[in-house]
Ligand SMILES: O=C(O)CCC(=O)C(=O)O
């Protein structure tokens with residue numbers, strides 16, 4: 001995490017609505033997390049096809065989170081909170097996010113959002129993730145992170161991370177994010193600020209995953225608000 005180029009990530013988020021953090025996790029850390037699919041403690045499992053969410057399965061970790069997941073969540077939060085605060089100002093919102101993740105979580109917990117949201121997702125050939133927004137209550141931290149735990153081309157084919165941006169009174173824009181093993185993508189939970197001719201406005205964003213053509217793909221999702 002010390003090696004992350006936050007100035008570049010922030011510039012990419014401003015310009016494109018997403019940023020890649022290359023090699024956030026090592027191959028060994030990805031293996032540990034993939035193996036944790038079977039052995040970690042989870043609070044619940046969602047079979048996506050049952051809810052019309054796509055096809056595939058995900059599991060929400062329980063508290064206490066595995067050390068690596070807890071460290072990523074606490075460590076990635078402060079620089080993202082600085083970006084989130086700047087975005088809120090641009091959009092004329094009075095939402096402000098504290099410097100430490102523990103303080104933001106305390107806000108969630110006081111409002112009854114107490115269930116942990118970090119999760120592992122597992123996709124087989126034919127699986128996909130419908131375009132969605134990960135909102136779990138009134139308290140929403142506006143940025144989130146997903147880390148690819150499998151190697152494209154070697155472990156799976158297809159299964160691209162996709163973001164869409166709704167442009168007011170215009171057609172939507174799609175962005176396919178090319179991730180390698182251990183790379184992370186930072187993206188907006190719901191919306192991002194864009195400067196137009198008449199000032200800043202909000203653009204709604206959604207994310208999902210295109211259909212896996214072959215193999216097995218795992219992702220770690222880090223969402224900073226907890227769930228009601
Ligand atoms: O599997 C992916 O790349 C997307 C995961 C996702 O929806 C999330 O992390 O919120």
Ligand SMILES: [Fe+2]
Nearest residue numbers: 132134207221
């Ligand atoms: Fe998601």
